[in-house]
Amino acid sequence: MKRFDIVSLESPNRAPLRIEGFLFGEENTEGPSIAIVGAMSGDHINQLYVASGLVEYLRIKEEEGKISGRILVIPAVNAYALNMGEKNWPLDKTDLNMMFPGYAQGETTQRIASRLFETLKGYDYGIILEGRRDQGMCLPYVKLIQSGYEDLECVKDLGMGFIHYRPHEPVETAMLQYNWQLWETKAFSIVFGKNGSIDQNDTDQVHTAIVRFLSKRDILDFHVFEGHKSNILDPNRITIVKASRAGIFISKVRCGTAIKKGEVVGVIMDALSGKKLEKMLSPCEGIVTCQYAHPLIFQNSIAFRIASVELCCQIDAKRE
Amino acid sequence: MGLIEEVITIELPVGESFRIQRCRYAPKKEEGIKRISIVSGIHGDELEGQYVCFLLGQWLRNNPDKIRGIIDIYPAINSLGIDSITRSIPFYDVDLNRIFPGSKNDFLPAQIADGVVNIMKGSDFAIDIHSSNVFLREIPQVRIAKSQEEILVPLANLLNIDFVWVHDAVTVLESTFAHAMNTIGTKTLVVEMGVGMRLGKAYGHQLLDGLLNLMAHEGILDIEPLAVRMPIQSHVGEVAYLNAACPGLFVPAIEHCQVIEKGSVVGHIVSALSGEVMDEVIAPISGMLFTIRAYPIVYEGSLLGRIFGKTNGDSQ
Ligand SMILES: [Zn+2]
Numbered sequence: 001m002k003r004f005d006i007v008s009l010e011s012p013n014r015a016p017l018r019i020e021g022f023l024f025g026e027e028n029t030e031g032p033s034i035a036i037v038g039a040m041s042g043d044h045i046n047q048l049y050v051a052s053g054l055v056e057y058l059r060i061k062e063e064e065g066k067i068s069g070r071i072l073v074i075p076a077v078n079a080y081a082l083n084m085g086e087k088n089w090p091l092d093k094t095d096l097n098m099m100f101p102g103y104a105q106g107e108t109t110q111r112i113a114s115r116l117f118e119t120l121k122g123y124d125y126g127i128i129l130e131g132r133r134d135q136g137m138c139l140p141y142v143k144l145i146q147s148g149y150e151d152l153e154c155v156k157d158l159g160m161g162f163i164h165y166r167p168h169e170p171v172e173t174a175m176l177q178y179n180w181q182l183w184e185t186k187a188f189s190i191v192f193g194k195n196g197s198i199d200q201n202d203t204d205q206v207h208t209a210i211v212r213f214l215s216k217r218d219i220l221d222f223h224v225f226e227g228h229k230s231n232i233l234d235p236n237r238i239t240i241v242k243a244s245r246a247g248i249f250i251s252k253v254r255c256g257t258a259i260k261k262g263e264v265v266g267v268i269m270d271a272l273s274g275k276k277l278e279k280m281l282s283p284c285e286g287i288v289t290c291q292y293a294h295p296l297i298f299q300n301s302i303a304f305r306i307a308s309v310e311l312c313c314q315i316d317a318k319r320e
Numbered sequence: 321m322g323l324i325e326e327v328i329t330i331e332l333p334v335g336e337s338f339r340i341q342r343c344r345y346a347p348k349k350e351e352g353i354k355r356i357s358i359v360s361g362i363h364g365d366e367l368e369g370q371y372v373c374f375l376l377g378q379w380l381r382n383n384p385d386k387i388r389g390i391i392d393i394y395p396a397i398n399s400l401g402i403d404s405i406t407r408s409i410p411f412y413d414v415d416l417n418r419i420f421p422g423s424k425n426d427f428l429p430a431q432i433a434d435g436v437v438n439i440m441k442g443s444d445f446a447i448d449i450h451s452s453n454v455f456l457r458e459i460p461q462v463r464i465a466k467s468q469e470e471i472l473v474p475l476a477n478l479l480n481i482d483f484v485w486v487h488d489a490v491t492v493l494e495s496t497f498a499h500a501m502n503t504i505g506t507k508t509l510v511v512e513m514g515v516g517m518r519l520g521k522a523y524g525h526q527l528l529d530g531l532l533n534l535m536a537h538e539g540i541l542d543i544e545p546l547a548v549r550m551p552i553q554s555h556v557g558e559v560a561y562l563n564a565a566c567p568g569l570f571v572p573a574i575e576h577c578q579v580i581e582k583g584s585v586v587g588h589i590v591s592a593l594s595g596e597v598m599d600e601v602i603a604p605i606s607g608m609l610f611t612i613r614a615y616p617i618v619y620e621g622s623l624l625g626r627i628f629g630k631t632n633g634d635s636q
Contacts, residue, residue, distance in 0.1 A: 012567040012617050013593075087413060091619060092455060098492070105563065108621035134412065134427050170494040171418055240425055246331040271334040298411075298428045299331035 001059050006074065007115045009108075017080050019116060022055045024062050024071040025219075031069030032219055034125040035185075036210065037176065038074055040097040041088065042081025046193030047129035050203050051075035054210060061220060069219030072123070077116065097130075098171065100179040117179065125154065125217065126180045126187035127210060131195045136302075138290035139255040140192035140202050140209070142230070145172055149181040152232075155188050157216040158209040159227015161256075162289060162307065164191075166234045194293045237311045239284045241304040243268055245277040249297035251304075257288045259306065266303055271296065284308040321381055322393070328435040330428065338428070340399060340436070345380045345391040354540050355390035357446040357506070358531065362417050362497055364401020364408070368514040369449030371524040376531055389540030392443070397436060405517065407453070418492070420500035437500050445475070445538065446501050446508040447531065454516035455615040456623060459577040459608075460523055460530075462551070463510050465489050468502055473553070476509055478537055480530030480548035483610050483628065486555060515614045552608065557630040560605045564589055564618040568598045572612060582606040586625055589618060605629035 007019040025031065038044070038051030052075045061067055076082055080090050088095050094109045102114025120126065132138060142155050145168040155163055172178050180187035190209070192202045212227055214220035243249065248269045253259060259282045266280040280303060290305040297303065322343035330338040347353065358376060360369025373395035380391060396402045400410045408415050414429040422433025440446060452458045461483035462476040469486050476484045493499060501508040511527065514520045533548050535541040564570065572587040574580065580603050589599040603609070607629030618624065 009620060010567050011619060012569065091617065091622075092453075093407065105561075106621060107563070107623055108619040111621040133414075170491045173491040242425070246333045248333070296333035298333060300424070300431050301427055302425070 001055075001062055006119045007112055009112065011080075014080075017112075019074060019077055019079070019112070021119065022058075022073045022075070024058045024073075025067045025069055029068070029070050032124040032217055033070040033072075033122075034127065034214065034217070034219055035072040035120050035123040036074070036127045036129065037120070038076055038129050039082060040077045040128075040176070041095065041131060041195075042078055042084070042086045043195040044129070044131040045082075045196060045198055046203055046206075047131060048076055048082065049198050050129055050206050050210075053203070053207055057207070057211070061222065066221045067219070068221045069214075069217075071214070071219060072119075074116075077112075097176055098174045100174055100176045101183075117176075120176075120180060120185070121183050123185050125213075125219075126177075126185040127213075128176055128180075128187065128189040129206070130189045130191045131193060132191060135292060135294045136290050137194035137199075137255060137293040138191065138305075139288075140190060140206050141233075141289065143177070143189040143191050145177055145181075147178050147181040149184060150188070151186040154186050154213075154217065156230050158190070158213045158230070160190070160205075160209050160230055161228045163230045163232050164234070165232050231307070233289075233307055236315060237307060238289070239286065239306045239308040239311060240302050241265060241280055241282065241306065243278065243280070243292075243297045243299060243301045243303045245270075246297060246299040246301075247271045247277050249292060249295060249303065251291055253288050253291070253304075255288050255291055259286060259288060261285050266291075268297060280304070282306060284310050286310075321384075322377065322391075327394075327439045328432065330431060330435075338400060338432070340394065340397055340432075340439075342439070343377060343393045343395075345384075345387050345393075347387050347389070350390065353389045354444045354538055355392065355442065356535060356538075356540055357392045357394060357440045357443040358449070359394045359397060359440075359446055359497070360449045361394075361396040361398055361402045362448065363415075363450060363453070363516075364398040364404065364406045364410075365454060365516045366407075366449075366451040367402070367517065367519050368451035368523060369511075370395050370402070371519045371521070372449055372527050372531070375524055375528040379528065379532065383541075383543075386542045387540075388542050389535070389538070391535070391540060392440070394440075397432070407516075417497055418495045420495050420497050421503075433497075433500075436497065437504070440501065440506065441504060443501075443506045445534070446498075446506050447479075447511060447534075448498055448508060449511045449513075449527070451514040451516055451518075452512055452611075455613060457515040457577065457612050457614045458512045459483060459610045460511065460513035460526055461485055461610060463487060463512060465493065465499070465502075471507060472502075472509060475507055475534065477551060478530065478534040478548065479509065479511065479551075480526055480533060480546070481511065481513075481551050482549065483608070484551045484553050485559070486553075552628065554628065557607065557628055558605075560603075560607070560627045560629060561623065562586060562601060562604070562625040562627070564601075564620055564622040564624055565599050567619045568592075570601075570613050570616050570618045570622075570624055574609065574612065577609050577612055580606065580609050580627065586612075601625075603627055
């Protein structure tokens with residue numbers, strides 16, 4: 001294992017920002033290469049935890065002689081934010097994952113992104129550990145955006161339950177996954193957990209999926225058990241349950257729960273009078289993939305996303 | 321007097337509603353007339369637009385007989401943010417100007433964006449007033465995406481601003497308010513002026529004159545067009561960026577945006593700890609310093625200023 005600074009940036013007063021990388025495998029290996037990027041945001045604690053857990057795991061595997069490719073793990077990109085409870089770059093509040101591919105002569109966060117991206121270019125595979133961009137939590141899933149260079153086949157080797165495969169949104173052109181794909185790395189994101197916390201089940205599941213991927217792609221010489229045959233989802237296969245009222249939100253289900261049509265999934269209470277304002281019923285049969293994770297909910301917020309059996313049947317029937 | 325209405329209401333969790341208010345001025349006869357929306361506070365830390373809204377409202381209250389079109393004033397789009405020095409939508413920490421056109425089926429910021437587009441849909445014009453951020457001070461300028469150049473530059477020239485900056489299309493900017501409105505046929509200009517969290521009276525009056533002039537030209541106000549300044553056009557030259565070479569405290573040598581010579585000193589980056597001058601910031605080209613840093617703490621790369629210089633071969 002080689003531990004080194006990918007980026008070191010002086011600050012006016014605090015200690016320099018260091019983005020550290022952990023490199024495993026032989027320098028001139030014939031095997032494939034992969035880079036794994038952890039917390040880009042100061043509230044991506046699950047992502048930090050999975051990445052640092054991988055560093056320790058791979059250190060042991062390297063000692064056992066099990067590494068046949070080359071692996072770079074970057075547990076924390078935004079240590080400055082992590083160390084002060086911020087989400088974004090602490091001075092100008094810009095999101096590092098909106099700065100790619102970066103610009104070496106630009107603003108501070110563009111320079112950081114640029115130096116990081118220089119290191120990330122050229123890897124065969126790229127995994128981005130991402131948190132959600134809203135107040136939700138979800139069943140761990142793979143996010144693969146369509147840039148024209150994406151690779152759906154390799155993503156299946158993670159053996160995760162769900163792959164969200166969809167066209168990219170305009171803002172995503174400034175994100176790492178899109179730019180990494182354009183530079184011909186088979187890049188994808190694993191989105192999981194609730195921001196600002198550690199979920200042991202979810203993080204274990206993601207760790208296992210990454211180890212499975214490393215093994216199946218001949219980067220790690222190690223037996224693994226088979227995972228799921230992944231379901232490929234897009235927004236048309238998801239049914240949304242929204243809060244018709246704002247108030248205190250109590251969920252009655254968990255992400256991953258299989259539910260029937262008409263089942264009670266959540267309740268909203270008036271935050272002052274305690275009166276029950278809404279009983280939320282599932283409009284379809286399916287699996288809860290995502291739910292609102294803050295105890296106070298806003299009117300019209302998405303409380304649940306449900307992978308709908310009906311919608312999948314309809315879409316698949318049309319295709320035949 | 322204008323009609324004040326709550327045009328967007330979204331319930332908040334604990335005994336309050338998120339609201340966007342509008343003040344509408346309209347003539348008695350409303351058929352076949354033009355409509356303009358004056359918009360400020362998409363970013364909650366930008367307040368210069370609030371002052372412009374006040375000045376325009378005050379003018380309209382004093383001149384109701386001149387009104388020939390519908391004039392809608394929206395001083396505070398991100399009302400939660402304006403009242404709490406928060407640039408983004410609080411709670412979600414999302415930049416509202418990066419999620420247009422929004423959606424009813426999505427989270428609060430996207431619903432706000434969707435609501436804003438829907439209430440302003442049908443306006444002939446929209447003027448989206450920004451005041452940079454807390455880091456940079458800007459002279460009054462309009463920024464236009466290249467694809468909209470032909471339609472919008474003539475309109476921007478009416479606004480009594482100093483600079484029209486036509487920039488290349490950036491995909492990220494497809495999620496701005498201006499892009500969303502231009503797409504549905506509302507000619508929308510983005511004004512940047514002043515600095516975040518402060519207001520400058522002179523710029524407010526300058527833009528007021530521009531708004532009155534634009535409305536006079538478009539028949540929304542029955543007044544003579546004003547004598548306004550012709551803005552410098554970005555296509556005749558180029559923009560030089562001054563980025564900090566090292567971290568420290570930026571001490572400007574120039575107080576306001578002004579015309580400067582190549583080689584002149586824009587400021588210094590100093591060390592508060594050692595007492596050393598770390599770097600002298602020199603203008604790489606002659607021209608108009610239209611952006612200058614207002615917030616002194618800098619990292620490597622922090623933007624210190626932007627200079628617009630006419631192209632004559634001697635610039636970097
Ligand atoms: Zn703004």
